Amino acid sequence: MNAYYSALSGWLIPITRAMKSFDIDPVETLEIFGISPSEVNDPEGRVCVQSMGNVFAYCNNKVGNRVFNIEVAKSFHPSVLHALGYAVQSAYSLQEAMERVAQYKRVVSNCCNMYAFEEGEDDFVADFEVYRYSDSGRQVLTPHMIEAFLATLVKLSRDIVGRDFKPIKIQYNFDSLGLGDNCDVVAEFFDCPIEYNCERNAVVMDREIARSQAFGSNPVMNQLHLDVLNKFMCRVDKTNLSYQIENRIVEELPLGAPSQSDVAKQLGLSLRNLQRKLSDQGTCYKDILESTRKRLTMNYIKQPHLSISEIGYLVGFSNVANFNRAFRRWQGCAPGEYRHRYLSSNSLIET
Structure with a gap:
């Protein structure tokens, strides 16, 4: 059928x-x-x-x-x-x-x-x-x-x-x-x-x-729209656990990155069951946490009113040094350098 x-x-x-x-x-x-x-x-x-x-x-x-x-x-x-x-x-x-x-x-x-x-x-x-x-x-x-x-x-x-x-x-x-x-x-x-x-x-x-930078580019509004979008996806695609986990991560990150066990408990799943379901979808908790942090960071870094240390806090890093190391892994440069290039050029592109 x-x-x-x-x-x-x-x-x-x-x-x-x-x-x-x-x-x-x-x-x-x-x-x-x-x-x-x-x-x-x-x-x-x-x-x-x-x-x-x-x-x-x-x-x-x-x-x-x-x-x-x-x-x-x-x-x-x-x-x-x-x-x-x-x-x-x-x-x-x-x-x-x-x-x-x-x-x-x-x-x-x-x-x-x-x-x-x-x-x-x-x-x-x-x-x-x-x-x-x-x-x-x-x-x-x-x-x-x-x-x-x-x-x-x-x-x-x-x-x-x-x-x-x-x-x-x-x-x-x-x-x-x-x-x-x-x-x-x-x-x-x-x-x-x-x-x-x-x-x-x-x-x-x-x-x-x-x-090239789009006419309607707006990182603040884009972040709000993505948050609404993820909640919408949780309703229309209940079979995709990744959206549910990402929503939990986004909510908890300012208090520190939630553990996989904590998220499983919030979703009413055992740790083993959550790991199995994610494996069936071709992903894992670590990858979802990493991609969520990166997505949020690349929106925040384009908002000049947020300091580098504030961004690190918002995406769940306990200190700026750990955040800087993660950012270098994502973009190959320090967050301050990336922001300077972004603000001085309309053609800076994420990789």
Whole structure:
């Protein structure tokens, strides 16, 4: 039996807006495919991906030439992604924003993985791996949905770094017949080569552009949004223990780094059970503690009103020397040096 694949109901907002732009009745159309129109107003609701795929097929058939996919992207606003959208808007750079989408992909849907990484000397890639149905091997998302999502990533990139942003190329792991005829609107929107029959679905962009400081960069707000996002993830993805542990760590760090035994007790688990569950997820408590400390530190270091010693305290280090050693391990330099470079340059990038 195939798993139940769903997507955040917020996706219905750009989809219904696109419908209206083509005089397609949203309420009638959603009801045809078993989606309650009230789902549009539920910020934490989930919608069956197969039903959503049927909506895309129906609307593309009415409009033709893939134009509907692009209109969905043009109608997108980051707020439809709940707290993830706000965390993306306040990220330091496009690279960090894409890494956030990849990290919290379960907010978007449970039918894909996304990887954000540097490739070669010049490229930064947002690689979109779509799961496949176990019985047929067919991708869970239809080609039209995949195109709409990649177009949404491009729209999001333009919101972050400027409207003149254009990718190096778009790649699809299916042939063009899966989308129908080529379309001038699609070509004009992406404004870059579109490649088919590739090994991946991806947006390839210039690494230096991805690294540059974004217009909406705000480390204070970004930290608040990430805290809300982690709490949201604890509700929507109860199977992922990492989010629950990270929340506990964030709450306890100013009083010192909590022990693995303390966190297990707070979560109602034995130490052995917690270790086993984390091992099943391919991680361990030490890695979660380290990544949480680093994430918090890299937000705090960009806030000039916090002293280096205060930051060390906030991320659970008992003295500045231990914090300095950890920071050198993360960034290869002292925290004071990193902050000086950050404040004097808009192009400093985290590694």
